[in-house]
Amino acid sequence: MKNKWIAILLITVLAILPGIFSLKTPLKAEAQAATASMTTHSWQAFFTKALKDSKITDAHVYVTNGKNQKVTATITLGEDKKTLIVSDLAPGSYKLHVNKEAFALSGPKTASQVIPFTVIEKLEAVKSEKELQQYFKALLANSDKEMSHEASVETARSEDKASANNASTTNNQVEGVEEGDIVVVKDGFIYAVKNQSITVVDARDPKNLKLATTIKLKESQYISKLALYDNLLIAIGDEYLEKVGTSMSTATLYDISNPKNAKLIREVGQEGYLQDIRITDDTLYLIGNMYxxxxxxxxxxxxxxxxKTFDSIEGKEYKSLPLEKISILPNTMDGTYSLMTAVDLKNGAKTTANTKGYLGGSSGLYMSENALYLTTPIYDGNPVPAASRIMDMIWMPRATDTQVFKWNVDGTAMNFVGTTEVKGTVLNQYSMDEYEGNFRIVTTEGNTRDEQEISRNHLFILDENLQQLGAVKDLAPGEKVYSARFMGEKAYVVTFKQVDPLFVIDVANPKKPTVLGELKIPGFSNYLHPLDETHLIGIGYDTEQRYDAYSKRNFTVTTNMKMSLFDVSDFKNPKEQSTVKIGGKGSYSDVQYNPKALFRNKEYSYFGFPVVLYDAGKGDEIVYKGQGAQIYEITANKGIVLKGNIVNKSTGDQYENWEQRVQRVVYIDDALYTVASNEVKSYQLKDFKPLDTLTIK
Known part of the structure; x- marks a missing residue:
């Protein structure tokens, strides 16, 4: 199965390579621009050649309407000197005229440009097949120009319905918005993803674990996460359809009223690859990309x-999405669809799913109970389609900005609000947040390895229409964001290059966010978790400085894992109240890059996670020490105290056994369970005394 996915990736890469590395000269002043913009935002055109500030005048750069009459518009030149920003236009059809004299290095190959565009009040569906074909033909032409340009430049320079009993729940970012995970718990049963199947473990008696059943999936289906809603088990994943020659993001729904006999009741799919899911307001949202x-x-x-879409309650055929369900996002020239399928889960999820397609790809996602935000990086002025992002491994365009799209959601209704751009790129979903209708986002602009243009970090606050209200800019020059967390009227940001500054930012006044305090300590946290209103848990790595005799420079390396408790009760003077070192050099945990792996139990104030422990050996070698899980009691009074060291020590093995590596730690009532691919172990929650082991073949 894995070989099949690798083959698909290689075929895609090989198909793109000839265009990237073909050399076409000389370099022309080509233009790339979206076909439409909304009245609430400006429209932009990007050129492959720089323009002159002094020539951005009505004589050389101007806008005409559908009657070829000059109209009044605000036209400004972007900081990159290659982007023209047009604003203050009423809805209608326009053309931007750029005379060749406006370009900084005009020559025989430089020609005047006329670029048509429209300004709209609200997003409309595609009206005809012809309109859709014209969009892709324009993309194809722009793609040819862009490939030529790149080669030339290179040669020149809510209520938790998942579990009503006393048991583990998913570590979701937003309360009331379920994200799903590879292990979920309900009514004394543990459901875990294993290859192309779902293992169901009867854990009602922790001293006598039983395999209740195994739900078999298709061989072509890869499951990435599970979610629960009442008596529904939802398996989320991707399926490759060899006969059709495409992939589908799928949601397979089972009735688990009887956990030992799960019944398949429905399957929903949309073409492309899964980005993520959310469940809120009794609705499942399946979000993905299709190129x-x-x-x-x-x-x-x-x-x-x-x-193409699929819904088993409508039949066995894959259907093309109707035109009235497709729209072209403003200010984008991206051949990727962002696809969203909303399924009403009430009454056994029997109603028709609503799928919408938006031309304009995305890679980041944040969702509140009322709104969905998608983000995409903009590389050197150009949004890059998903297929091209595969090439990041081969050529590295520099991501400079982030485009944000917003939808208001109400059940299966998804209504597009608008789009905007912010400086820099976003790290992950925890760098985004919605509070009292305003959207907050933390970004890093630039590259920490670029000594000429040092990196900078920003926090932007946008209103419900994505208009900027306030910002904190140029935070920690030369560093980049490693983690962020918003907690109501405060934002916490960790940046890093050599030391770990934790910034406390007051965002109570959205028009004037202010840095209150800063703490500098060795190492960094790549996940932040709130303990209470004045304490924050940080999980990451410790670091040390070393000297490179060849370059005669200091450099930083990671050593052991590290967990810290930050006291931010005095916002101007945050403190590292307590800290523990975990393992030695090379040790790691899934929780460092996937917060779903964090175990929490409020009754005992427990926090834990799977661990794989290594230690420093001779030279740069690392020595395997063991694997399992560690559970800590974390309180504001006592700090961090190790309570359960559930680690199987190495007996001479060089590396961990991936089948026995703990994937998740969960609890049911008074018992704790570690879940690995081939075994589930149970322990007493109060003292971690072993109770039983279930081997899963």
Missing amino acids: PNYWMLRDQKAPDLKP
Whole structure:
């Protein structure tokens, strides 16, 4: 199965390579621009050649309407000197005129540019197949220009319905918004993903664990997470359809009223690859990306470039998404669809799913109970489609900005609000937040390895229409964001290059966010978790400085894992109240890059996670020490105290056994369970005394 996915990736890469490395000269002043913009935001055109500030005048750069009459518009030149920003236009059809004299290095190959665009009040659906084909033909033409340009430059320079009993729940970012995980718990049963199946463990008697059943999935189906809603078990994943030659993001729903006999009741799918899911307001949202093969336009007159969907309650056929469900996002020229399928889960999820497709890809996601935000990086002025992001491994365009899209959601209704751009790139979903209708986002602009243009970090606050209200800019120059967490009227940001500054930012006044305090300590936290209103848990790595005799420079290396308790009761003087070192050099935990791996139990104030322990050996070698899980009691009074060291020590093995590596730690009533691929172990929660082991073949 894994080989099949690798083959697909390689085929995609090989298909793109010839275009990237072909050399076409000389370099022309080509333009790239979105076909539309909303009245609430500006429209932009990006050029491959720089323009002159002094020539951005009505004589050389201007806008005409549908009657070829000049109209009044605000036209400004971006900081990169290659982007023209047009604003203050009423809804309608326009053309931007840029005379060749406006370019900084005009020559025989430089020509004047006329770029059509429209300004709209609200997002409309695509009206015809012809309109959709024209969009992709424009993309194809721009793609050819962009590939030529890149090669030339290179040569030149809510209520928790998941579990009503006393048991573990998913570590979700937003209360009331379920995200799903690879292990979920309900009514004394543990459901865990294992290859192309779901293992169901009867854990009602922790001293006598039983395998209740194994839910078999298709061989072509890869499950990435599970979610629960009342008596529904939802398996989320991707399926490759060899006969159709495409992949589907799928949600497979089972009735688990009887956990020992789960019944398949429905399957929903959308073409492309899964980005993530959310469940809120009794609705499942399946969010993904689909990259159509629009280069087929060269060979076929009218290929079907609409995404395919599937819903088992409507039949066995895969259907193309109707045009009235497809829209082109403003200010984008990205051939990737962002696809969203909303399924009403009430009454056994029997109603028709609502799928919408938006041309404009995305890679980041944040969701509140009322709104969905998608983000995509902009590389050197150009949003890069998903297929091109595969090439990040081969060529590295520099991500400079982030485009944000917003939808208001109400059950299965998804209504597009607008889009905007912010400086810098976003780390992950925890760098985003919604509070009292305002959207907050933390970004890093630039690269810490770039000594000429040092990196900077920013926090932006946008209103409900994505208009900027306030910002904190140029935080920790030369460093980048490693973690962030918003807690109501405060934001906490960790940046790092050589030491770990923890910044406390007051965001109570959205128009004037203010840095209150800063703490500098060795190491860094790449996940922050709130303990209470004035204490924060940080999980990351310790670091040490070393000297490179060749470059005659100091450099930083990670050593052991580290967990800290930060006291931020005095916002101006945050303190590292307590800290523990975990393992030695090379030790790691899934929780460092996936917060779902964090175990929590309020009754005992427990926090824990799976661990794989290594230690420093000779030279740069690391020595395997063991694997398992560690549970800590963390309180504001006592700090961090190790309570359960559930680690199987190495008996001479060089590396961990991946089948026995603990994936998640959960609890049910008074028992704790560690879940690995081939075994589930139970312990007493109060003292971690071993109770039973269930081997899963």
